Amino acid sequence: MASQSSSKIVVYAALVGNSLIAVTKFIAAGLTGSSAMLSEGVHSLVDTGNELLLLYGMHRAGKAPDHNHPFGYGRELYFWSFVVAVLIFALGSGVSLYEGIMHMLDPEPIESPMINYVVLGLSILFESGSWYVALRAFRKEKGKLGYIEAIKLSKDPTTFTVLVEDTVALLGLFLALGGVFAAQALDMPVLDGVASVMIGILLAMTALFLARESKNLLVGETALPQVQQAIEAAANADPAIRTVNGVVTSQMGAHQVIAAISAEFEDHLSTPEIEACIARVEAKVRESNADVVALFVKPQTPAMWEERRRQAVKKMQDEEAKAVS
Structure with missing residues (x-):
């Protein structure tokens, strides 16, 4: 995962370039x-x-x-990343489409x-x-992952948004x-407007892609699998814990994770x-992971953990069925 300083360097470089x-x-x-x-x-x-x-979001x-x-303001970055996607769609794509269509109707x-x-x-x-x-x-940041896979798994939207x-x-x-070039070479000014429309369509597709990725982060995602595995391994390694039933995580920001562990302790403790x-x-x-800002440990037997999970799944299914009906 990229550090905050490297993310800022990327954004500053883009800011200077785009301004000029x-x-x-x-x-x-x-x-x-x-x-x-x-x-x-x-x-x-x-x-x-x-x-x-x-x-500003950073x-x-x-x-x-x-x-x-109490868990900080990490998701502010996700909110402003979503705003960025909306602006690309509303301003970038909207103005390009409008200008292109006007130029096609009245080419000069x-x-x-x-x-x-x-x-x-x-x-x-x-x-x-x-x-x-x-x-x-x-x-x-992405390591051996593919670009699209890395974007989908990334918890820091700044770098991939700029890219x-x-x-x-x-x-x-x-x-x-x-x-x-085509408008000049073919003496068809309308092609300049066509290019503008194509730019608008490209921006609209980009905005929708970025909006979807930012929305997923904004509404709440689990931490990366390796973070969850590290938390579970740390708990399993302690001799006072008999069984780790499960780990639940939530990404609160680019470098902020809260986690809850369900564990059964040894009876004599x-x-x-x-x-x-x-x-x-x-x-x-x-x-092992400085991004974990809060960790909660709940003593539970495996049977109780499974029962709570079953109830949670049933409640979710009931709510989905109610929404459909």
Whole structure:
């Protein structure tokens, strides 16, 4: 999992790159009248705002726990990541589609297309630098996992959000470049609008993908399997615990996990001995995984654990059946 400092480096790199690119694209769009270039300018402007929101979310997520939020503010990052996805859809995709359709209905020749070529070339160069920073950080985070699998399992949305944004930005730049070139070469200004519409569709698909991943984190996911396994192993290794019935976890933030262990203790143990065992398990878990901010241990027999699980499953099934009816 990427550290918070490396995630910030990725976001700052994207922020600087997108800010410079947005300004140059808007200047070029004003000078040439290119719809695709204007769409790309809006795209870069939205991306710039998105990086600011991600930085704000990281700042809020780092706040210390208080009375109203005893487990901290980690999920603030997930909320602002979801807002980023909504903005990509509403502003980036919406404006691109609108501009593209308007240009297709009333196409106008592109003035001074060479300006567009220069700006698009520089934008591809700058965007590639930001993309490489994000790619390098995400490759380090994902390990041997595939890219899509790593995104689905990731608990830190900042790195993969920037990587996806930068990837789509590069694709959008090539679409804009193709639209400008085709419109000039074929003397068909309508193709510039077609490129803008394609950029809008690309942004809409990206927004839906990011929104789904952010929503899953926001509503609550379990911790990574290796975290749960480490917690269970730490409990099983203590001689005072006869059986670990199960471990339940919840991801509260990019680097914040709460966990509950159901365990059966040896019968001869006194209350102080059980308390000492719990303290040992807590210390061992935090030693192996600093992301675990809270650990609860519930003494239960295996039969009671299974009965509680059965009741929970039945309640969930009843609620689903009631919702369908």
